Amino acid sequence: xxxxxxxxxxKSFGALKVAQAISFDLEQGEALGIIGPNGAGKSTLFNLITxxxxxxxxxIDLEGRDITRMSAEKRCLMGLGRSxxxxxxxxxxxxxxxxxxxxxxxxxxxxxxxxxxxxxxLVDTGLIHRANDLAGSLTLLQRxxxxxxxxxxxxxxxxLLDEIAGGLTEAExxxxxxxxRAIHARGVSIIWIEHVLHALNSVVSRLLVLDFGKVIGxxxxxxxxxxxxxxxxxxxxxx
Amino acid sequence: xxxxxxxxxxxxxxxxxxxFAVIAVLAVVAAFAAPFxxxxxxxxxxxxxxxxxxxxQNWNLxxxxxxxxxxxxxAFVGAGAYAMFxxxxxxxxxxxxxLPVAGIFAALLAVPTAFFxxxxxxxxxxxxxxxxxxxxRLVFAxxxxxxxxxxxxxxxxxxxxxxxxxxVKELFDVKSSAAADIVTYWLALGLALATVGFxxxxxxxxxxxxxxxxxxxxxxxxxxxxxxxxxxxIVYVATAFGTGMLGALVYVQTARISPDAxxxxxxxxxxxxxxxxxxxxxxxxxxxIGILVFFILQNLFADYGSWYLLIxxxxxxxVMLFAPRGLWGLFTGKTxxxxxxxxxxxxxxxxxxxxxxxxxx
Numbered sequence: 001x002x003x004x005x006x007x008x009x010x011k012s013f014g015a016l017k018v019a020q021a022i023s024f025d026l027e028q029g030e031a032l033g034i035i036g037p038n039g040a041g042k043s044t045l046f047n048l049i050t051x052x053x054x055x056x057x058x059x060i061d062l063e064g065r066d067i068t069r070m071s072a073e074k075r076c077l078m079g080l081g082r083s084x085x086x087x088x089x090x091x092x093x094x095x096x097x098x099x100x101x102x103x104x105x106x107x108x109x110x111x112x113x114x115x116x117x118x119x120x121x122l123v124d125t126g127l128i129h130r131a132n133d134l135a136g137s138l139t140l141l142q143r144x145x146x147x148x149x150x151x152x153x154x155x156x157x158x159x160l161l162d163e164i165a166g167g168l169t170e171a172e173x174x175x176x177x178x179x180x181r182a183i184h185a186r187g188v189s190i191i192w193i194e195h196v197l198h199a200l201n202s203v204v205s206r207l208l209v210l211d212f213g214k215v216i217g218x219x220x221x222x223x224x225x226x227x228x229x230x231x232x233x234x235x236x237x238x239x
Numbered sequence: 240x241x242x243x244x245x246x247x248x249x250x251x252x253x254x255x256x257x258x259f260a261v262i263a264v265l266a267v268v269a270a271f272a273a274p275f276x277x278x279x280x281x282x283x284x285x286x287x288x289x290x291x292x293x294x295x296q297n298w299n300l301x302x303x304x305x306x307x308x309x310x311x312x313x314a315f316v317g318a319g320a321y322a323m324f325x326x327x328x329x330x331x332x333x334x335x336x337x338l339p340v341a342g343i344f345a346a347l348l349a350v351p352t353a354f355f356x357x358x359x360x361x362x363x364x365x366x367x368x369x370x371x372x373x374x375x376r377l378v379f380a381x382x383x384x385x386x387x388x389x390x391x392x393x394x395x396x397x398x399x400x401x402x403x404x405x406x407v408k409e410l411f412d413v414k415s416s417a418a419a420d421i422v423t424y425w426l427a428l429g430l431a432l433a434t435v436g437f438x439x440x441x442x443x444x445x446x447x448x449x450x451x452x453x454x455x456x457x458x459x460x461x462x463x464x465x466x467x468x469x470x471x472x473i474v475y476v477a478t479a480f481g482t483g484m485l486g487a488l489v490y491v492q493t494a495r496i497s498p499d500a501x502x503x504x505x506x507x508x509x510x511x512x513x514x515x516x517x518x519x520x521x522x523x524x525x526x527x528i529g530i531l532v533f534f535i536l537q538n539l540f541a542d543y544g545s546w547y548l549l550i551x552x553x554x555x556x557x558v559m560l561f562a563p564r565g566l567w568g569l570f571t572g573k574t575x576x577x578x579x580x581x582x583x584x585x586x587x588x589x590x591x592x593x594x595x596x597x598x599x600x
Contacts, residue, residue: 052458076464088459090452096585101452102463104445111445112249119247119588131585154463 001064003028003189004049004158009058011048011213018044020213021058026158031190033200033221036210037233042193043085045210046160049191050082051075062158076106081156083147085163085193091136095127095146098135099153106154118153124179125149141167148179158189165196173199197225209233247587251443251580259578270428274411274421282424286492288534289427293485294507295514295526296434297478302512303521304442305474306454308361311368312482312508314352314375315345317501319483320490321379327393329384334393334491335402335426338484345483348375349476357468357475369504376502390497398494423492430488434481439523441477442581446470513551517558519565523579528567 002025011019018041026032036042047053049060051072060068067075090098099121103114122128125145130138135146144164151159161180165173177199184190184203194200200207200221207224209217211233217224224230274282294312302308322344326332332340356367380388398404399415401422408418441447452460453467460467486507490496500506510533518529536554540547562569571577 050462052462071466072458072461073464073466076462082462084459084462088456090455090459092455093448093451094582094584097448097451097583100583101448101460101465105449105466106464108464111448115247115249115585119585122585123589128589131590150459150463 001028002026002061003030003063004191005061006049007059007061009045009048009055009060011044011053011056018213019048019055022210022213022215023058024208024215024218026189026191029184029187029189030206031184031192031204033204033207034191034193034210035195035197035200035207035230040210041213042210043162044213046082046162046191046193049160050080073105076154076156077108079155079157080160081106081151081154081158082160083144083151083162083164087140087143087147089135089138089143089146089150091134093135094132095135095138095149096122096131098146098150102150102153103155106156114153117155121149121152124182125152126175141172152183156188158191159183161190161192161194163193163195165194165199168196177202247585249583250586251583253577253580255576256578256580263578267428267432271425274407274424279413279417279420282420284534286420286424286427288530289424289431290485290489291511291514291533292526292530293427293431293434294482294511295518295530296431296438296523297481297485298508298511299515299520299523299526300438300441300474301478303515303525304438304447304450304454305471307471307475308365309356309368310365310504310508310512311356311370311372312478312511313502313504313506314368314372315349315479315482316486316489316507317372317375317379317498318348319345319486320496320501321382321385322483323487323490324385324391324393324496325382327397328391333400333402334397335422338426338487338491341487342480342484345486346476346480348483349479352479353472353475357471372502372504376498379502380498386497388498390495390500392496393491393494398491401491420492423488426488430481430485435523437477437481439579439581441474442523442579446473447581448583450474510551513555515565516555517565519567519569519571522565522567522571524571524577525565525567529565532566 004026007023009019009022022045034042044053048055051070055068059066062075062078062080067078090101093101096118099118100111100114103118104111119128122131125148127142127145127149130142138146148161148164165176168176173196180190180203190203192200192204204221206219207221208215209224209230217227217230273285298312319341322341323334323337326337326340327334352371356364356371359367385391398419401419403422404415404418407421408415411418411421449460449465450470452465453470457467486501490501514529514533515526517532518527519525536551540550558565564572
C-alpha cells in the first residue's frame with residue numbers, strides 16, 4: 001500500500017488551473033523529486049496535500065485513510081510534515097521554541113518530552129548555536145534550515161520539502177544532502193521540490209515533472225531528464 | 240549524525256523574575272492586610288484599580304496573546320452583572336455566591352457568541368463583537384423584572400448580610416457598608432491574583448506557546464499541528480468567564496445596575512484598551528503599568544469632562560507613535576528584564592561547552 005496516494009486532484013483559482021487531475025503514489029520509504037518551471041503549481045500541490053488549500057475535486061489518501069477534507073493540523077498529526085518555500089518562522093519565538101511548538105503539537109505529547117529531540121534536530125541541522133535567538137533574527141539560509149528542522153520536529157512519516165537547497169554554496173548543499181539522506185535512511189518518505197537537480201538526484205529514486213498544473217512525466221530520473229519534453233521545458237535551466 | 244549523549248534542559252527563570260517573585264509575595268500580603276491600615280476611600284480606590292486590572296489582563300490575553308481584538312467585552316461584564324442581579328433578586332442568592340454562577344453564565348453565552356464572531360477576522364471581528372454587545376444591552380434592557388431600560392438596585396441591606404460582611408464588621412468595628420467594601424476589595428484582590436496566575440500558567444503551558452505560534456503565523460502553526468481555532472475558543476470562553484465574574488463583583492459593590500452602565504463600551508472596553516496599549520500589549524507586566532498611569536490620569540483630569548477623554552486619546556496616540564509596544568515594552572526592550580518570564584531557553588549539551596558562531600550565518 002502506498003503511504004501517500006493522490007487521485008485526480010484538481011484545483012483552480014478562477015480561470016487558472018493550478019492542478020489538473022494529478023494522480024501519483026508515493027511508496028513507503030520512497031523519495032520522490034518534483035521538478036517543473038516556475039508557476040507550474042509545485043508549491044500549490046504541496047498546499048493541497050497538506051490541507052493549506054482545499055482541493056476542488058479528487059482524493060488524497062495517507063496510509064490508506066482519506067484525508068481529502070481533513071484540516072491541516074490533523075494531517076500534520078497523521079504524519080505529514082512540510083517546509084515552506086518562503087520560510088514562515090514564528091518570528092517572535094526563539095529557534096528552539098519554534099521546534100518545541102512543532103514537537104509538542106505535531107506529535108501531541110507533553111512539552112518537556114520533546115526537549116531532547118528538538119535539541120538534537122537543531123544539532124543535525126546546524127542551528128544549535130542560534131537555539132535561543134529569535135527566529136526573526138535569522139538569515140535567509142538559516143530560515144530555510146529552520147523550515148527543515150521544524151518539519152522534522154513534528155516527527156513526520158512523509159516529509160514535504162519545498163526548495164530548501166536554493167542559494168546554498170556547493171559545500172552547504174552537500175551537507176544538506178547528507179542530512180536529508182540520513183532522514184530518508186530512518187524510513188521517512190520524502191517528496192522534494194527542487195531546482196538544484198544534482199542535489200535532488202542524489203536523494204530521489206523517481207522524478208515527477210509538473211507543468212501548468214499537469215503531470216507530464218513520472219519515472220526514473222535519468223530517463224525523465226533525457227526526455228525531449230522535459231528538456232524543452234527546462235531549456236536554459238542548468239542540468 | 241551520531242553524537243555523544245547530551246543532557247539538555249529548558250529554563251524559564253531569570254534572576255530578575257526570582258527577585259520579583261519575592262517582592263510580589265510581599266506585595267500580595269500587604270494588599271491583603273491593607274484594610275487594617277488604610278481608610279475606606281483608599282480601599283475603594285484599590286478596588287477600582289484591581290477591577291480594571293482584571294479586565295485589562297483578560298483583554299490582554301484575548302487581544303495581545305490570542306490575537307482576538309474584541310471591542311465587545313462589555314457584553315460579558317453586563318451579562319455577568321445581570322446574572323448576579325437575577326440570582327439575588329429572583330432566586331434569593333447571596334451576592335457573593337452568585338459571582339461564580341455569573342462567571343459561568345458569561346462563559347456559556349460566549350459559546351454561541353463565538354459561533355458568530357469567529358467567522359470574522361481582524362477589524363470585522365472587532366466590529367462584530369461590538370455589535371453583539373449592543374444586542375446584549377438591548378436584550379437585557381427588555382428584562383422588566385430587573386428594571387428594563389432604567390435598571391434597578393439590589394434589595395436594601397442585601398450587601399450588608401453577604402457572606403463575611405457581619406464578620407468583617409465585627410472584626411474592624413465599622414459600619415456594614417464599609418465592611419461590604421472590605422469584603423468586595425478582598426474578592427477583587429483574589430480575582431486579580433487568580434486571573435494573573437491563570438494567564439501566567441496558561442502562557443507557560445504548551446497552549447501558551449501554541450498561541451504564540453498562531454499569533455506569529457497562522458498557516459505555519461496549523462502545518463505543525465496547532466489547532467488554532469480550539470486554542471482561540473479556550474481563550475475566548477475563559478476570558479468571558481473572568482470578565483463576567485468581574486462584572487458581577489463590580490455591581491455587588493455598586494449595588495445598582497442599568498443596561499447603559501453595565502454594557503458601556505467606554506467604561507469596560509475603551510479604558511481597558513487604553514490601559515493595555517499604554518502599558519504594553521502582549522506582556523503580563525503591561526497592564527500593571529497601564530492601570531497605574533490610567534489611575535493617575537483619572538485623578539488629575541477626571542473633573543475636566545470631555546477634555547479628560549481628549550487627553551487620554553492624545554496620550555494613547557503619543558505612546559502608540561513613540562512606544563508601539565507600550566511603556567513596559569520600551570523598558571523591557573532596553574533592559575531585557577522580564578518579571579513573568581515565558582521564554583523557554585535551551586541549556587546544556589553543546590551550548591555550555593561551545594559558543595562558536597554558525598559558519599553558515
